[in-house]
Amino acid sequence: MSQPPxxxxxxxxxxxxxxxxxxxxxxxxxxxLRSVIEVIELVPAKMEGSQLSRAxxxxxxxxxxxxxxxxxxxxxxxFTADIIAEAELRIAFTAETxxxxxxxxxxxxxxxxxxxxxxxxxxxxxxxSKAVEKVMGAAASExxxxxxxxxxxxxxxxxxx
Numbered sequence: 001m002s003q004p005p006x007x008x009x010x011x012x013x014x015x016x017x018x019x020x021x022x023x024x025x026x027x028x029x030x031x032x033l034r035s036v037i038e039v040i041e042l043v044p045a046k047m048e049g050s051q052l053s054r055a056x057x058x059x060x061x062x063x064x065x066x067x068x069x070x071x072x073x074x075x076x077x078x079f080t081a082d083i084i085a086e087a088e089l090r091i092a093f094t095a096e097t098x099x100x101x102x103x104x105x106x107x108x109x110x111x112x113x114x115x116x117x118x119x120x121x122x123x124x125x126x127x128x129s130k131a132v133e134k135v136m137g138a139a140a141s142e143x144x145x146x147x148x149x150x151x152x153x154x155x156x157x158x159x160x161x
Contacts, residue, residue: 010156012072012083012121019070019125021132023150032140036148049098058157059097063143066090066106070128074117081117086110087135093143095153103150107142111135115145 026042033040040061047060067090068082075082087110094104111134147153 006120012117012124017072017124017128019128019132021068021136024133026155027137029143030135032144033061036144049096049100052096053098058155059091059095059102059153061095061147063091063093066092067108070132072124072128075105075114082114083117083121083123083127084112084114085124085131086112087128089135089139091139091143093146095147095150097153097156099156102152102156103146105146107139107146109135109138109142111138124150 011148026145030042041057043057043060045058046062047055052058052060067088069088071086073084073086075084089109090106091109092106093102111131113127113130115123115130115135117123118126
């Protein structure tokens with residue numbers, strides 16, 4: 001989630017825009033999962049079933065960004081212009097217990113934000129960050145919902161989600 005946005009023709013071509021959302025995505029996912037899981041810890045590497053039990057964990061949830069794009073488009077008006085930032089995100093996730101995988105899948109989220117272009121393209125950063133913020137929030141909420149609605153995971157670890 002750190003590549004620059006695709007800029008359609010005519011969109012502030014003399015500027016470059018960098019938006020690194022990797023840490024923000026991690027924070028968003030952890031915060032959302034904490035709202036549905038009693039105790040959650042970030043671990044440095046994925047664990048297999050037997051490792052989970054030895055380490056004292058009931059389950060491991062992995063979430064990975066499989067696809068991300070941010071596209072900028074100019075919407076010209078009579079005397080001014082707006083910038084439209086469109087963000088798309090694809091998340092793959094799994095939840096595993098010592099007994100194996102209990103749930104998983106992929107899903108897509110998208111959002112857009114429209115902002116005045118501003119002087120010297122100053123509105124691009126606002127439009128971009130708001131579109132990415134919206135798509136990350138939607139993805140984190142969807143992930144939490146899918147995890148909390150997993151009957152197989154709930155049965156495997158008890159009603160702690």
